[in-house]
Amino acid sequence: MKDLNFREGDAKTSIFGSNEMLKPSPVDRIPDAPTTPEIAYQMVKDETFAQTQPRLNLATFVTTYMDDYATKLMNEAININYIDETEYPRIAVMNAKCINIMANLWNSPEEEKWKSGALAIGSSEACMLGGVAAWLRWRKKRQAEGKPTDKPNFVISSGFQVVWEKFAQLWQIEMREVPLTLEKTTLDPVEALKMCDENTICIVPIEGVTWTGLNDDVEALDKALDEFNKKTGYDIPIHVDAASGGFILPFLDPHKKWDFRLKWVLSISTSGHKFGLVYPGLGWVVWKDKKYLPDEMSFSVNYLGANITQVGLNFSRPAAQILGQYYQFIRLGFQGYKAVQYNSMQITQYLHDEIGKMAPFVNYSDHVENPLFIWYMKPDYAKTAKWTLYDLQDKLKQGGWMVPAYTLPENIQNYVVMRIVVRQGFSRDMADMLLNDIRDAVASLEKLEYPTNTRIAQDKNIEVKGSVFTHTGNRHKTKK
Numbered sequence: 001m002k003d004l005n006f007r008e009g010d011a012k013t014s015i016f017g018s019n020e021m022l023k024p025s026p027v028d029r030i031p032d033a034p035t036t037p038e039i040a041y042q043m044v045k046d047e048t049f050a051q052t053q054p055r056l057n058l059a060t061f062v063t064t065y066m067d068d069y070a071t072k073l074m075n076e077a078i079n080i081n082y083i084d085e086t087e088y089p090r091i092a093v094m095n096a097k098c099i100n101i102m103a104n105l106w107n108s109p110e111e112e113k114w115k116s117g118a119l120a121i122g123s124s125e126a127c128m129l130g131g132v133a134a135w136l137r138w139r140k141k142r143q144a145e146g147k148p149t150d151k152p153n154f155v156i157s158s159g160f161q162v163v164w165e166k167f168a169q170l171w172q173i174e175m176r177e178v179p180l181t182l183e184k185t186t187l188d189p190v191e192a193l194k195m196c197d198e199n200t201i202c203i204v205p206i207e208g209v210t211w212t213g214l215n216d217d218v219e220a221l222d223k224a225l226d227e228f229n230k231k232t233g234y235d236i237p238i239h240v241d242a243a244s245g246g247f248i249l250p251f252l253d254p255h256k257k258w259d260f261r262l263k264w265v266l267s268i269s270t271s272g273h274k275f276g277l278v279y280p281g282l283g284w285v286v287w288k289d290k291k292y293l294p295d296e297m298s299f300s301v302n303y304l305g306a307n308i309t310q311v312g313l314n315f316s317r318p319a320a321q322i323l324g325q326y327y328q329f330i331r332l333g334f335q336g337y338k339a340v341q342y343n344s345m346q347i348t349q350y351l352h353d354e355i356g357k358m359a360p361f362v363n364y365s366d367h368v369e370n371p372l373f374i375w376y377m378k379p380d381y382a383k384t385a386k387w388t389l390y391d392l393q394d395k396l397k398q399g400g401w402m403v404p405a406y407t408l409p410e411n412i413q414n415y416v417v418m419r420i421v422v423r424q425g426f427s428r429d430m431a432d433m434l435l436n437d438i439r440d441a442v443a444s445l446e447k448l449e450y451p452t453n454t455r456i457a458q459d460k461n462i463e464v465k466g467s468v469f470t471h472t473g474n475r476h477k478t479k480k
Contacts, residue, residue: 015042058420058434059404061210061244061274061372065425066324070331073323074279080319082119083310091319094326095119101329103286105250106259106268116290118311119322120283123243124163125313126269129285129297130239131167133267134202136294137237147198154202155195157187157216158409159209161243173201179411185365187216189224196228200236202266207258208244211409212364213372213419215245218258218265225264237266237292244370246270246284247277251338252345266292272325275341275371277332277424282321340424344371347431348422354435360385360442364417372421387445389416390454395441401434416458 015021020039025047054064066074077091085092096114103115110116120126131154139149153174156164160177168175176195178187187205196203203225205216218240229235240258242249247270249256259265265288272282287293297311332340348371356363360381364374377389389405396403408415422431445452451459 015039053400055425055430056400057402058422058426059402061271061421061423062280063273063277063423065423066277066279066328067331070324070327071279073327074320077320077323078318082317082319082322083315088319091322095322098322098325098329099284099286102246102270102284103260106246106286107261108286108288109260110289112290115286116288116293117284117286119317120269120285120312121314121317122273122281123241123269123271123283124161124166126271126283126285127161127163127239127241127243128167128313129311130241130267130269131164131173131202131204132171133287133292133294133297134237134239135171135173136296137292138199138201140294141235151199152201153195153197153199154204155192155200156204157192157206157209158411159186159206159211160204161206161210161241164204164241176200177410180409181412182415185212186214187221189217189221192221193224193228196234196236198232198234200234202237202239204239204241205258207240207242207246207249208370208372210243211419212374213244213368213370214365215249215258215369219256219262222257222262222264229264236264238262238264240265240268242268243271243283244274244372247272247275247337248341248345248370251334251341260288272321275344275423276325277328277337277340278321278324280321282325341371344422344424344426347371347426347428348373348420350428351420351422351431351435355438358439358442371423372419374417374419376415376417385445386448386451386455388452388454388458389418391445391452392418392438392441395445396434396437399437401437403434 015038018035018039020035020043025043054060057064080088080091082088082091082095099117099119100115103110103117108115118126118129120129134154135152138152142149151174153176154164154168155176155178158177158180160175164175167173178191178195180186184191186209192203203221205218205221207215207218209216218238222238225236225238240246242258245258246268249258259268267285267287269283269285270276272278272284273280276282276284293311328337345368349368352363352368352373355361355375360377361375362378364376377385382388393403393405403418403420405416405418407413408417420434
């Protein structure tokens, strides 16, 4: 008897012998009939085939490698919603333990058993929570003094991550940018204080600037701010955006003061899914003391079987990342984290030095502060080259590497740079493979007889607009 289900797809059907493999994947309408899990899996898997392999993606800061036991733990918790604390009370305790560990890594002076902090979906939400807390504290004080609250602002360098632009827009808080220059590559405390006034809710230094990999000098800012606050009578605080540095500095430079040891640092945010070594998305924010976390930020509901209180911009959130973070803390310990971050820094320094030796390039900074760095074309070389760094990016992409090219923030936007982020899972051998591919790509580009399209576009913009070609994806538009 003929099996009518054979071509349609059942348990006996070969995946690549099924009718489904003759059809395009659904775009705008759900398929009429179900198919087998094997066929559905293969169709989804095949759509990802052309992508860069995660460990070759040197553009992302996000963790792309965890060991098998960490992955197993997280997979086993994929169906757990953290917010259901009544059903999963041990997850809530584990979360609090992680906050305690983070707080103590950052030298929290808080004496309570459970430190003041919050889980976040990445450092972006953590930044938002730190910013909102500063805004609410400022507003409450202004209201108590009978003063207007309609013109809040915060101060940050132009090397900010896009979340701060979102924060400014969504909460209608003016963002005052301290320009970066080739001479002043990080936040200048003097220039930052010039932008402060009675409406400043906080200053935001960055430890691990996304654009450059450098650290703002929080200790110098704190010292200058202390004098400024005494002189003016203000009490402007500091929120440290330590998305990257929060998991680097405690292990590799523990004596550096950037954290709660400083007087005006009242909150710190970081990314657990970057150098916290956990798969995305996970972030943490910690306050110096409970009194700096406004009560208005805590929301309670009773429809989950008990009264649940949480601090966060969204409600439901995965529990798997909490297990992943707690596992890494137990598995690696302080010395294990130190070893992983040390290796990442050593490989970064190696790449930095080797790329700096290549004839076309110059490093943006002569030192490496986090496991990432940027470089650009030497001006004299760029004048005669028939290619740009965007062409090098495309060449490397052909070999599976994702090494981004982009223009720097406003004021130094004429510089097109490339960046490498070194994460756990990137070895010295992989670094050598990358360097060889860069050398081969440069050799190929140097043989070009005619300028590339990006070089033509770049020259045209320089000639017509007085600025460099701005590649799609940069947040700053080309200036006239």
